[in-house]
Amino acid sequence: MRALDRKLLRDLWHMRGQLTAIALVILCGVATYVMFIAIHQSLRATQDDYYRQYRFADVFVTLKRAPETLRERIAALPGVAAVETRVVAGVTIDIDGFPDPVTGTVVSLPDEGAPALNALFLRQGRMVDPYASDEIVVGAAFAEAHGLAPGDTLRMVINGRRTVLTIVGLALSPEFIYEIRPGSIFPDYQRYGVMWMGREAFGRALDMDGAFNSVMLRLAPGAGERELIDRIDRLLEPYGGQGAYGREDQRSHRFLTEELAGLETMSRIFPAIFLGVAMFLLNVVVNRLIGTQRIQVATLKAFGYGDAAVTWHYLKLVFVIVLLGAAGGLALGAWFARFMADIYQGFFHFPYLTFTMSPRLGVEAVAASLAAATLGTVAALRKVARLQPAAALQPEPPPRYRRSAVERFGIMGRLSQPSRMILRHLSRHPVKSAITVLGIAAAASITMSARFQGATVDHMMNVQFQLAQREDIAVTFVEPTSLRARHELAALDGVRAVEVQRSVPVRIRAGHRSHRTAIVGLEPGGEIQRVLDAELRPITPPEEGILLTDYLGTILGVGPGDMVLVEVLEGARPERELVVAGLVREYAGLSGYMERNALNRFMREGPAISGAWLAVDDSAGLPRIYRKLKDSPRIAGVTLRKEGMRGYEQMMQESMLFYTFVASLFSIIIAFGVVYNSARIALTERSRELASLRVLGFTRGEISYILLGELAVLTLLALPLGAAAGWLLCWAIARGLQSELYRVPLILNADAYAFAAATILVAAAASGFILRRRLDRLDLIAVLKTRD
């Protein structure tokens, strides 16, 4: 090995504590990058593969009823490569020993051959036998939630008729990767399931013999989706078509897309912070190293090493640290990604997960770290290149100090000399002091982001259930029903209050922007179901105009007073311009709200209702009430949303636990890395001074005050800045994660700030402790005998 490389190894060993801290920060950066990108790419690859293998459709339409003969005409439309017609309907299910109401969606399967589109992945058992009328395939998530297996029977109400079916298989579908009840935002596998029956048997049960109410299409290569949607809508209009939509409006696909986008955001935010901090650390550490090795650099040059050779020597040192950190980061990131993949399997139902980590990802991560490190150290390395050996071999003059700005205000008079030393040292190196403060603040901000999500979910749940959706039971009718149903519901024993609603599928347009959603007609003065303004105060739905979810307003680019065009997608499909009367604060989903009578008028119908919300006297009476409801043929579904949400919240909290753990761990590494390195450098820079003071008779405690006092000042300055940076980071995360599905509000309670401050203070105290031990071992004689 060449002598210079030997020096490199020894320098590395000598500075191992500091360099390890930097390598760890780089490790965190690379690990988060690899984790987010690998999981993103894996989900993406799995999605693509799954869609292709199981023939996920491009365009979807729901309609009232059309004869099977129409299929040929649909297939003949230009741009259609494949058609699949089917029957889809909601059912009510009975599970022994499970008192809550359970609903499901049953989808028909062709009796002969596999579906042309949206084929099933059979996890267990077999498909339904052709023309069998008593067999069903159940979605794997639902089966798992209830411990169902092939051979078990399932009792359900289809079209008002009780049926007992035998489960023959468990399956997954690309259509239901994210499996949620229509109109819901969060999954609840216990109370909602997807299942499949033979077309003939299910059609007969629904009185849909030889007819269909759902169509899926595959686009021909090069065909335009927009044009096809227009053609199919025209064709299906007489059959009660509710408007065709592409994949981007397909719920499961949409959720998955939003989640992938969220991952992409995270993959940008976190690695950028970690690499930024690593850059800062390398900057100060390498600067200091080169400062102490000035004479060595000069000597090497005097001996005939070229500028480039000496500079490369130091750059190699940087690269070794980066490569060590990056290697660890790649391994840890891959491991985390696998772990996250398991968590994602709980949310999204893929038959398999193609875990991919492309070599390119590794190369990118390493290249980004090397680039950041080089950028961070370029100033120091330039100093090496420019150093004139003759000048460097002369002793350096003492550094120039001035009275600090604070002193010029005249408040220094009472300060002791050690306190003056602290202040002057800080103000002599304003840039270095500032970046130390920034580094600590960055650590604090990451710590805050670790605490942010828990509080946020609590807040969202609280707003959702305490302020907005306060019903005990939600009832949906099979078809729009007369207002009389309200009295029937109110007459049920144990029901305290009833509110009814009308909900209508619509497309809302503003200029060239549009969105498919539903308008819910609310009762004025409703106490069970309320909509809230930005300050979370209830708003009464107006007699004229429409209220929009705030984020829907953002998407459509409209605010109060603007006009939107509302196209209804059912019934007589009326179309009219409405004024936006206000915006509604909602954290999940996008909807429009109107006063119910106004919506009925808009629909040119009588006082029809689509569902109701019930409040009960006593939750013990719930099972009895919904047993009665279930027996009513007009009721399509009964849901206890609160129960489902609790399950979902638990799932969220569990997955967040992992995130919180990783973020906390990483933030501690950063906090410690920054504080320890700053302190360690201060020690190197000032050991001579401190040794002088020891010789003059200062005690260990007194000299520690000077060094640790400086650390304390920097740490305390960093805390408020860290709080601000943390707020900003959480804001960026919340913004990055906002989607049509949910918006994460920026909720930072005292707990988040306190946790961040405590983490930083513990890291600072630990660094201080290590430093104090080093100070105790300060070799007075050796330090004083050498020229600086």
Add this chain to the structure above:
Amino acid sequence: MEAGGAARKVVFRAEGLTKIYRMGEIEVSALAGIDLQLFEGEFVVMLGPSGSGKSTLLNILGGLDRPSGGRIHYCERELTEFDDAALTRYRREHVGFVFQFYNLIPSLTARENVALVTEIASHPMAPEDALALVGLEDRLHHFPAQLSGGEQQRVAIARAVAKRPAVLLCDEPTGALDVGTGIRVLEALARTNEELGTTVVIITHNAVIGGMADRVLHLSDGRIQRDERNARRVAAAELRW
């Protein structure tokens, strides 16, 4: 000013001092049995080549280092029995150090460098007085970077004497200075010795400086080879090298 022998108070008494450094696998004997008495108000120069043990002896006298064997008393108290805290107190109250490389605190002005010591000593003089003693009364508010090498060294001397130490220990105080500047520094040390009665010990390998001392100790191989008493002390200004 002839030393009166028994009439003068003994400041340091060393008996059979040895110091062995272990450097890796070899042992280096820095002091090989030193017997020595230093008296109050004495101006002593220790001469010797590198490795003669003079710095080791100075460090042990100043409480920066401990001997491997033998005993050393400071004013009837046995230094060898002091623990770390006691040694720190000893340095704080009784010893002033002057080094070859000044070791001033760059972030403090001349006056503040001196105040650094007066703030923690029991009976200090005013920092201004200490600086006047070394002729720097008009440089009080200059930072080290604004002072010449000789001036910096004189600040270091003022800092060392401001606590009114019993003994001033100087390790090559003129080693980094030119002749003219070095002489001004030596004058400041002589003045401290005369006006405050401080015992001054200078170690140097510049034999010329021996001329201004009461006593010159010649060290080599960790032993005192000769202990000479000057009949007449030459004024620092008359020295040339």
